[in-house]
Amino acid sequence: MSRTVAVIGAGIVGVSTAIWLQRAGHEVVLIDRKGPAEGASHGNAGVLASCSVVPVPGPGLWTKAPRMLLDPDQPLFMKWGYFPRVLPWLLKYMRHANAEAVRTRARAAAPIIGDSLADHQALSAGTGAERWVVPGDYVFAYRDRAAYEADAFGYSVRREHGFVCEELEGAALRAYEPALGEQVGLAARFGNHGRITDPGAYVKALAAHAVANGARLVIAEVDDLVRGNGAVTGVRAGGETIPCDAAVLTTGAYSGPLAKKLGLTVPLETERGYHLELWEPSAMPRNPIMIAAGKFVATPMEGRLRLAGIVELGGLEAPPSRAPFALLERSIRAAMPGLTWKHRVEWMGHRPAVADSLPLIGEVPGLKGAFAGFGHDHVGLTGGPKTGRILSQLISGQSPNIDLAPYAPSRFQ
Incomplete structure (x- = not known):
């Protein structure tokens, strides 16, 4: 009916x-x-991130988060005037920073996101929007093997849901992605993903x-x-x-x-996310790359490279902060030395974060x-x-x- x-x-x-x-x-x-x-x-990273079944709160976040908030080179920021308002939600959120809760979330998330490329292809078929849906890899870039192995728990959870990566080092890494500099020593490549080349x-x-x-x-x-x-x-x-x-x-x-x-x-908050678009860049990665140390994604899009990520707690009303944009620029210069661009566009928006x-x-x-x-x-x-x-x-x-x-x-x- x-x-x-x-x-x-x-x-x-x-x-x-x-x-x-x-x-x-x-x-x-x-x-x-x-x-x-x-x-x-409009402002997201543009990645069809099927393997992203692992949530932000995980084992060890209780000890990591305070240090991250005090370090300007870490991708976690707080509008301190907002802290009293966000605290009740934050306490509920942090209760899920354990292995059992991560696995529970992964089991629930996989049916929603696990076949995202095919879901977007089915949705966009015959609409005229198909041209922005591009199959490809999703790559996680690390300084070295030790940094990669520090994320071993997350990779074990992904494997439980069928997401197995290929490790790339040395000559294999340089051949696969020449845009990355020597500061990146290892990459984990997940196939059968995709991206949207202009989300808006x-x-x-x-x-x-x-x-x-x-x-x-x-x-x-x-x-x-x-x-x-x-x-x-x-x-x-x-x-x-x-x-x-x-x-x-x-x-x-x-x-x-x-x-x-x-x-x-609903225990709902906004995780304020940032993006920095570098138009007409001198180099472009072939697929989206998660720069693991900075927790942001560099995604090739039409005419520009979009850097998107960062978590800032500060509510829906406050204006953008300057520090996240500066961190994105410092981080991409470290990962892709010598990168230049014609002009840049800044954006801040709001992700809906439920406590679980x-x-x-x-x-x-x-x-x-x-x-x-x-x-x-x-x-x-x-x-x-x-x-x-x-x-x-x-x-x-x-x-x-x-x-x-x-x-x-x-x-x-």
Whole structure:
């Protein structure tokens, strides 16, 4: 049965949901406060990071984090005035910094992100956005073998889910990636990954395809959902009530206030992420490279090299800090000595970080027709298409071939 569905949020998760809903025969209203791909879906690293089943909090973070916060060459920053506000979330988040929690998260994340390249190819087929989806490798670069072996636990967890890397050293490393300097002594190469060569343009093209196929695009802030007899009957946005039979919340780091109005108390924070784009660089890596020491990815994109990563805790309102941009530039100069470029572009945005590093995907308890699809941490682009397909199936009354319990919106209630 065809339904009218309001999709709140036009990033990769929302746009993916809209397209899969249309393919299932539903009418879609796509609502965003700024328009498609104006947030993290524009500024991300562009990697389809299927092997990224290992979350940020892991064994040893309790002892590493304080030192990282005090070292300007480490990729962790804090707006100290925000610390009292972030502390309750931070304590919940750090409870997951252990081996058992990492394995639990990996088991839950793998079905969402583990086949991302194929998921994006299926999503973009026939939309005109296919041209930005490029198969390739995902490479982790280390100073030396000792630095690589310090990450042994993470690689063991990846192997448990079928992600096995090839180690490259010496002449093999130089032949594979001549853009890297001598400071990089070892690389771990994962095949069967991919990248999006212009994430913002890609998501905008997907949204344009949805609109061309009948979706209504509304640029407005959503204030609340309209309810009747325990079910969603509409959405209030921009002073207008938009009738609908179901609504999906896919607003990433900005989902907290509306989720609360739906009765969900979610331990959600923003991990402020940064990118630095180097246009017309003198050298370009062949595939995305995670510079492990700096926890950022250097991704070849159309006309530029994008450096994206860093974690800063500082909320949604504060302006960008200067230190993360400086660290990105220092780090790429160390990894690729002699690199030059014509001009640079800076960006800061917001990743939605739930305390257990897993998204909320599913129907909101107590309100029929209300669905959640947010909280994808560092893998929103990677997991967006699969999440959208799952949400479309749920709204269509189908049972996805996946255990949805780890993503249950009710799990924090």
